[in-house]
Amino acid sequence: MLILSPGVGTQGGSAGETIRAGASAVIVGRSLYRADDPHSVLEALRRDMGL
Numbered sequence: 001m002l003i004l005s006p007g008v009g010t011q012g013g014s015a016g017e018t019i020r021a022g023a024s025a026v027i028v029g030r031s032l033y034r035a036d037d038p039h040s041v042l043e044a045l046r047r048d049m050g051l
Contacts, residue, residue: 009045010034016048 005023007013009031018026028045035041 009041014048015045016050019049 001024003022003024004027005013005018005025006027008015008018008026009028011030013026015026015028026045026049031041031045032038
């Protein structure tokens with residue numbers, strides 16, 4: 001079963017905790033498109049998820 005989890009980043013959720021809790025993928029929209037440096041935000045999210 002595919003589990004998508006919204007509310008990561010801007011809304012305060014942790015991408016890593018979400019994946020460890022069983023989500024298949026996290027939805028991170030505003031965290032990236034509103035960031036001054038989206039690449040840095042993406043790298044931080046990847047580190048948090050252990051990627």
